[in-house]
Amino acid sequence: MLIRDATAADWPAILPIFTAVVEAGETYAYPAGLSSAEAEALWFGQPRVVVAEDEGVVVGSATTGPNRPGRGAHVGTASFMVAEAARGRGVGRALGEHVLARSREAGFRAVQFNAVVETNVGAVHLWQSLGFRIVGTVPEAFESRSHGLVGLHVMHRFLR
Template identity: 75%
Template sequence: MLIRPATADDWASIHPFFAEIVAAGETYAYPEGLTSEQAEALWMVQHRVVVAEEDGRVLGSATMGPNRPGRGSHVATASFMVDGAARGAGVGRALGEHMLAWAQDAGYRAVQFNAVVETNTGAVRLWRSLGFEVVGTVPEAFDSRAHGLVGLHVMHRSL
């Protein structure tokens, strides 16, 4: 699996799984019904965007950069999406490991995820296995399509 910087041409491969994940209503609080252009403006303009590809097929994507500007810019954050057909194949782990190495190399002191849906047990398990801790949970901060109001974990890992 190759992880490389995303290009504008990659959006055509990212958008289908982006739209599917947002429509599922289980992991991201993006508005429903975004046009491709609106979704692209949210995802592709982040500080750094990468894709994981294998045999020329984009399997997932991640965004990464400073969690906050100015005095909070020493802490990184990231977001991840994996094509449903590639879930369980290590794509999320590979993207997570890539992000951690990038953040450390870029001089960040830590990584903070601001909103990991508590019912997204696969993601919580993955991030814990990569050294993240839940440092707090905002109760009922996410309206899950399947579970109703659930908490959002704030997860943290020092570098």
């Protein structure tokens, strides 16, 4: 698997992944029915976007940058999406490890995820296995298509 910086030319390969994840209604609070341009503006809104390729096919993507501007810019954040057909093959872990290494290299002191859906047990387990801790849960902050109102975990990991 190759993880590399994404370019605008990768958007046509990222869009089906983005659309499927958002439309599933289980992990992201982005509104359904976004146009390609609206989705691209959201995903490419972070300073760095990477893609994971398996045999030349984009199977996942991640965004990363500061969690907050100014006095909060020493803490990074990231978002991840993996194609359904590629799940369970280590794509999320590879993207997570890559983002952690790049965040450390960029000088971030920690990485914080602001909204990990508590019923997304695969993601919660993955992030915990990579050293993240749940530092709080906002109750009923996400409307899951299959579970109704569920909590959003705030997850944090120091990079030192």
